[in-house]
Amino acid sequence: MKIATWNVNSLRVRLPQVLQWLQAHKPDLLALQETKLEDTRFPEADFQAAGYHALYSGQKTYNGVAILARQQGSDRVTDIPGLDDPQRRVLGATFGRLRLINLYVPNGEAVDSPKYAYKLDWLDKLTGFLSDELARHEQLVVVGDFNIAPDERDVYDPLVWEGRVLFSQPEREAFKGLEALGLCDTFRLFDQPDGSFSWWDYRMRGFARNLGLRIDHVLASRALCDACTGCRVDKEPRGWERPSDHAPVVAQFEV
DNA sequence: ATGGTGGATGCTCCA
Secondary structure: EEEEEOOOOOOOHHHHHHHHHHHHOOOOEEEEEEEOOOOHOOOHHHHHOOOOOOEEOOOOOOOOOOEEOOOOOOOEOOOOOOOOOOOOOEEEEEEEEEEEEEEOOOOOOOOOOOOHHHHHHHHHHHHHHHHHHHHOOOOEEEEEEOOOOOHHHHHHHHHHOOOOOOOOEEEEEEHHEEEEEEEEEEHOOOOOOOOOOOEEEOOOHOOOOOEEEOOOOOOEHHHHHHHHEEEOOHHEEEEOOOOEEEEEEEEOOOO
């Protein structure tokens, strides 16, 4: 089972790239974030033609999540229980025995912003939700744009980023709280090249200089961590013409 | 010098 996550920053713009990537890598599941499309505008027929079922929870202009899957999904969920949030950032579904939760965690803007408080509250509610999901599903995978770089290796310059949004201690503690539930960061189960990132700012030639952060993750329950045979960032699409600012992260499971 | 770049929207917000 190959599972991937990719913040596409507008599916309208990136649709040809997503279709090309699907053809090349043939994942069983691909989770997308920042589709920025209302559900009525979702290009379902294009994905059907490529051999994928689509689940989506979108909104105009901002946010929006989707799951492309080789098999049909069931038990779709689009909200964190107890969190009344019009922003479309959550999409979960069950595929066979495997439960997938796709997240677009709030960015937070800056540590002194109201959006940062919203982010921390969102992560707190998420933790409760995922605790329940873990109790229900032995095979749970939680993927997406977490907008958190978990440790020093995940930022190009830890000193520059210390205390800043995406790398602040409360955010990293929230990430550790997810790990404490029994979710592992599959990327760190394997040796990785230094300077492995999943997002590079469009500005200041960030990608060309590898000034990036690793904020897109594939977390898995214990049973699936034991069955994980690899996890890597596919930097290639970030180098394409008119790219998303994020690269796909791909994990392989022997299930 | 609070920049710089990209996406969607529509005289600006979000990342």
